[in-house]
Amino acid sequence: MKLQTVIQTLNRTAPPQYACAWDKQIGLQIGDKNAEIKKVLVTLDITSAVIERAVKQKADLIVAHHALFFRPLENINLRQPLGQNIAKLIKNDIAVFVAHTNLDAAPDGVNWTLARQCGLEPEKCEVLEPTYREQFYKYVVFVPTEAVEAVHEAIAAAGGGHIGRYSDCTFRLAGTGTFRPLAGANPYTGKQGKLTKTEEIRIETIIAEEKIGALLNAVKAKHPYEEIAYDLYPLKNRGQAYGIGLLGRPEKNSKYARYKKIAVCSGSGGSLVQKACEKGAELLITGEAGYHDQLLAAELGLELKICGHRETEEIVVPVLRKKLKMECPKLTIL
Ligand SMILES: [Zn+2]
Incomplete structure (x- = not known):
């Protein structure tokens, strides 16, 4: 399968236009769109251990949530971990594709998956910070x-x-x-x-x-x-909004059923404390929040449940694997 075709599938799963305006490092970071892809490794982060696994298992493509390089590169220094990682990927013909905040916002993306785990129905939730409206x-x-x-x-x-x-x-x-x-x-x-x-x-x-x-x-x-x-x-019909953070009423049988309204935000959601509170959330479940955001939540009487950046995001990896397997049955997904 051509990399271009795999990218089209990934872009349907996490449309690039759903990404936050500041999030420029999405899409293909390393690779040739005409390359032939047989094996894809799906991961949250691209660490040296992940690259080692990709090399050993002969993957042609790594699909990650967090970018390999987030800031524009000034150099590729082979004495530093990032430079070594980039060199190893290129030497082994391994392409890199990133779906970051576009995957956070997408249906069945990170926030939707987290919402489901917390007893919310994402289709019925309000988006706290819309990044795109159809x-x-x-x-x-x-x-x-x-x-x-x-x-x-x-x-x-x-x-x-x-x-x-x-x-x-x-x-x-x-x-x-x-x-x-x-x-x-x-x-x-x-x-x-x-x-x-x-x-x-x-x-x-x-x-x-x-x-x-x-x-x-x-x-x-x-x-x-x-x-x-x-x-x-x-048309003036209001399309569905997609974005960061979801707010809704937990299902009766969920462990958060005692709350009338809860908000979830995968990764770091400290910046949503104020908004979640204004929208009536009693609890915000997120990966991480800074000291001052925690202070603000306490002042506002918003309960914060901090579950870890990785813990609130890695849940999307199996979902993404399953989706790729279904849409591209010819590929081996690791
Ligand atoms: Zn993250």
């Missing part, structure tokens, strides 16, 4: 009757018509399309210079902004007309 468009296309099913399939495969737990949501309306092919046109039906009337179906559906390009290409491949008549309208 923007929707209405897509309308006019299709000759005989091509409706093919165009519908193209729309659905490109992610059009997805509403909550439903796919293939469209509306069809029959009517008469008119057009006059001009000089140089090569019409599917009708003659040059003649007004043509033809039975068409208006298909309308909803599409998320980031999928519009894929949708237009998919429809173009299946629609028989030389010129496709379509419209895109921006």
